[in-house]
Amino acid sequence: MDPRAKAIISSALFFLYLSSPNISIARDIEVDDETPFTYEQNLEKGPEGWGKINPHWKTCNTGKFQSPIDLTNARVNIIRDEAWRREYKPAPAGIVNRGHDVMVSWKGDAGKITIRRTEYKLVQCHWHSPSEHTVNGTRFDMELHMVHTGAGGKTAVIGVLYKLGKPNEFIARLLDGIKTVGKEEKDLGIVDPRNIRFQTKKFYRYIGSLTVPPCTEGVIWTVVKRVNTISMEQIAALRNAVDDGYETNSRPVQDSNERSVWFYDPNV
Template structure:
């Protein structure tokens, strides 16, 4: 289950390359960890460059207060719970409503987390862990329709990858 933007949803720039936002999707539990801790959910915002390179921005969530973006999307998510292989138009959704919560982030080069696990993906993981309710995680899991206990890849070894923390200069 994913939310797809057809055109003009914004972009990010990494090392001089512009990546256009294409879609976002959720995993539960998170596929990344911070200091060895796995969280309740993670959203991936998938971007592509003109030369077909991929950059993914990840935001992790722990159980707590409702996430405003998922609250706004609730009726659309509920509408697809009992459907399979159906596209549903949700109108214009501003991706900026997916709050980052922090300008600090980690960055590394890795692979996609779903087959074919394409390599050389630029990953940006927001340092601040956002909050989501148990009900919101449950709704995402019901909308995914995979009938598994999780839809997340097991945590992978770091394999000598360099993970850097970036802090904005004010």
């Protein structure tokens, strides 16, 4: 099949999928209380058993569109147009230790992304170490998730991957807050999400789920191709901030179940 025709068909399937009445939409927020679950393997409370801990979490084990996945180049459908827009701005924010991760949440209007004429408001970001998504089987040192919500409770998440290297500018601005974060939310003042600074021209997109209970499906995932850098001090600060046992807080890669993965490249 002609590559251009294949891209058009893949894009059309993406829209049909989003509009399907059978798709479960991610209206449930990520769990804040980590007590019932762990990331340790071969334990009843580990990732393989999340769906049995709480009846509301059964999708973690029964879902067919779970995240994260391995983003394998051999399986992607290449799309030419960029198909999204970012409009972020500074806003008041706070930081809190949720036990299983460190979360920065914006209290005012921190802007939005627009995907195919649908707007999603930025509400929070948090980190996973090591990365949850892999690219061609490669796992990275850290992954940032920028969580957005849209009309009807729909969720869109941007995943930014990091490898060990130069300090990350965004984390550097938050480092004091990360090192002193506790269970009570701490005011950070004005935080500008534009300082996250990631390349937007090339990225993967697919339909998946939340990566922590209740693992709700219907999440639009956008994982940026370009890998940013983070220092060892910054990784250590984020790991030290969480509760004992959650220093590594990445869900294992899930079965793709032959899902379509779109790779957006305006240069193709």
